[in-house]
Every structure is written in C-alpha cells, then in structure tokens.
Amino acid sequence: MANVEKDEVSGQHTTGHEWDGIKELNSPLPSWWVWVFYATIIWAIAYWIVYPSIPFGTGYFDGLTDWNAREVHEKQMAKIAQHKEQTWLAQFREASVQKIAKDDELRQYAMKGGEVIFGDNCAPCHGTGGAGNPGFPTLVDDAWIWGGSLKQIKQTVTHGIRNSDAQSRASQMPAFGWMSEKKQNAIAEYVAGLAKGNAPDGAGKKAFETNCATCHGPDGGGMTQMGGPPLNDRIWLCPGRGTCVPEISAKQHVLRQIQNPKHGNMPAWGNRLSDAEIKQVTVWVHAQGGGQ
C-alpha cells in the first residue's frame, strides 16, 4: 500500500488513499459491533438446530423442538375455547335465546359478542349499528319484514332469505306486469300515499285490496309470515329519490316493484357462525330498539 502512515491524533493508520490532500483513516469497526455480528451468526446456527430448517430430498429437518405454526395456533385456539366454555359458553349452549335475553349475566356476554359479530358479518349490508342502507333493511326500528321476535330473528339469521338453504325464508312477490297500466299506476299512487298517510280512495285502493293485501295486509301493515313488508310507514327499502335508483321517485320505485319485483336475499349464517354466535347476534339485534 502506498503512503500508509500513522495519524498522530487518533493513533490509527490511514488507508493510503488521498484526494486533494484529504486522507482516510482506516479505523477498525467498533468491537461491540463486531461481537454482535458474531453473536447473530451463532444465533442463526442455533435457530437452524432448534426450529424446522434444512431441506433435504422430499422432507426437511424438523428441528429439535418439532415446532409447528399450526400446532401453536391450534393450541391457542383450544385454550381460548376452553376458557369460554368454562365461563359462559356451556350455559349459552344450553339456554334458549329467550332465556339468554332475560338473564342479566348471559345477556352481557351476548351483547358484547353480538356487537362484534354484527360489525364483521352483518354491517356491510345492514349498515353500522344496523342503520340500514338503500335496498338493505334497517334493524333499529320496529318495522320487520320477517318478524322481530327473538325466535324469528334467530330463524332469519340461521337460514337466511331466498338462498339455497332448505329452511331459508322463500316467499317471493309475483310480477304484476299483466295488469293494465292504468291499474298499476293507481296502485302505485295508493301505495306511495300509504307511506305519507294520505292514500287516495278509489280504484287504487280497491286493486290493492284484491291483489296486494294477501301479503302486505289489508291496510298495508305488512305480514311477517309472508315476508310482505309494511307499506303504511316511511321505513321503506327504497323510499324515493336518492335511494336504490337515485333518480326516480317513490311512486316510480313502487311501479318498478310491481312490474319486475326485486327480491332481497340474505346468506344463511348457520354454517358460517356457531349456534352460540347466532344467539349472541340475535340478542344484540333484538336489543337495538325494534325487538318484539
């Protein structure tokens, strides 16, 4: 090396490189750094030995501890399941949803868990806190399409609406496009009036009573056993402008429904959520203001 010299101040040698009179010190790495570096190498070798690591042929070295991510996970899940079982789950499984709603302690567990389950699974359609969305019913009021008792809510959650589940709620509104345009218009006007409380008497009312009352009730109050939603309130899936089809009025929404009925559907949660989870979310939904 050319011109390696000792630096008086630091006591270190220079590298021998020089740039316009500037020289570079050849200081060694700090010893703490070097030792940490060696320690990480030793750590890595120990890691190879303790954990599954080196591949060979069709298998791999299992490691001394036989560690397995899935096993760790399953053990954690089993521990939590056992804890739940001991504190509340066993009672929950035994008790009917009505009993849970009445029991002060069990209801606490239902409300806490139900809120989380609802937020994850139900809120995308029914809105945060069950507020509802255009086309997806709100759950915080006392207007129910399929019934608002604990039993009815549980049935709806478990089997869903108009899906492939054998016990799902299934009734469908028929299309009334065969009616004369005049009659359809009259009914639409009557129904739009029902919501506002000023439904006109006359042909529309008469046609409603003959054709629609079977499912929507004689006064438009709805029939939960048929899934016919109440029409005499303002809680509609598509109440008018700015909703399902934003540019059309409430009357036009009714006309569309008469001619080409839209049927909401809901997945069955029975095979996605456990029975206890369904009970939790049922109690929670029931407690949001509209439970019957």
Add this chain to the structure above:
Amino acid sequence: MSLVNHHAKLEKNAILLMVAIFITVIIGGLVEIMPLFTIKSTIEPVGNVRPYSPLELSGRNIYVREGCYLCHSQMIRPFRSERERYGHYSLAAESMYGHPFQWGSKRTGPDLARVGGKYSDEWHVAHLKDPQSVVPESVMPGYSHLADTRLDYGNIQEHLETLNVVGMPNPKEGVDTMYSQTMVEKAKADLENQARGNNAKGIRSRYPKAVMGDFDGKPKTITEMDAMVAYLQMLGTLVDFTSWEKGLNKTEKQEKLWR
C-alpha cells in the same frame, strides 16, 4: 488477515465481483425455491379443490386487471385474530389452480380468501358500483364500469387450453391437465349458462359448488360484473373444513395427510 486480502481482489475486479454475486444469488435462490418443489408437504392434498369455472376465471382475470390484489389479500394466516375475523386459515392447495395466485401482501381492504357466500350478490353489485353507498367509511374506489361493460369471452376456450399447458393436473377429472377435453369444449356454453342461471346440474357436475347467476340483475346481458361476482362468491367455499383433519400431530397425522 488473508481473507481480507482475497476480499480486496474481488472488490477491485468488477467482472469477478459480478460472477461471484451471480453465484451467490443462484445458491440463495436454489436453497429457497428448490425445496418447495421437492418437499411433499408443500401442498397437502385437500379434497374438493377444483379449477375455476369459465365464468369465475373471467372474473378472476378482471380481479387481476383491476389490481384488486393491491389492496386485498387472499391469504388467511394461522393467527387467532385472522381466524376469528376471516375463518379457517388458507391452505396452499386452495390456490393450486390460480395462475398467478392472488395471495397479495397488503390489506388496505379486508382479506377475501373466504368472502364467498358471506354477502348476497345484490350487495356485491351495490358495493362494487359504489362502495360508500353501503359502507360509508370505506376508501375503496367504485367499479361501476363493470356493470356497464359486456364481458369479452370470445377466447375463453383458448384460455382454458393455455391453462392446460401451464396449470396443475386435475386428478378429479382423471386428466393430467387442468381442464378435461369436455370442459374445454363446453367452456363457452358453461360460461353463458352460469351467468344466466341455466343448466346448474351440468355446470356443477364439472365445477362442484359453482354459484349460479344471474348476478347483476341484468339476465339478458353477461357483464364483467357477472363474472366478478361469480368469482367472489366462490372464494374459499370449496374445502369443507368440518371433514378436513388438521395436521396437528406431525408424525402421525401429517404422515397420513401429506403423503
């Protein structure tokens, strides 16, 4: 030290350094990648996993085209938090027919590995058109053009044939290609029928558990929305985890499962 002197030789010779780097990267690559091809437990065999139906495949292509994987993963890890939110952790075999797989690596939106069947078709359509209409706090952009664009499926048959060249074998159909000859021949008809909700029996005989249309409320036209929702509705629904035995005790159960 002599080692340090050798180091200087490498550093002063650009070509030599390049060759050495190349060799190092090759060794690293081989050690990391090769075992995945040879180790038997890399993909544990799982029943019921099938290739995508032609309509689902078209939806999957739209998923890739629109870059959904940039914000949505399809990979549930074996952690408690993920299991409780998304369901059973993903198995490698569940993406064996994915070319390329859509695991993703970022979750701006939620994981979609088991979104199939979780929400109704109607919700998916409303949500894809305008996510904020149903989830006000969402930051997802709208994809309303999917509902207005006719699906271009003229080359679906060739698409299946291409996957037969690169894809995994399909032992269920008794073929060492991804799709059987019948599947390829019926590709176009299957796509149209699934989107219109016709011939469910025939389609499900080739693609079990396929979800039948119409998806977007427009039965007469097959839109990109139909394909997209068909794909989303099948995600994660194929494996029945009640009958799938978990590889807990590695020595015995894995032996049984993974061989």
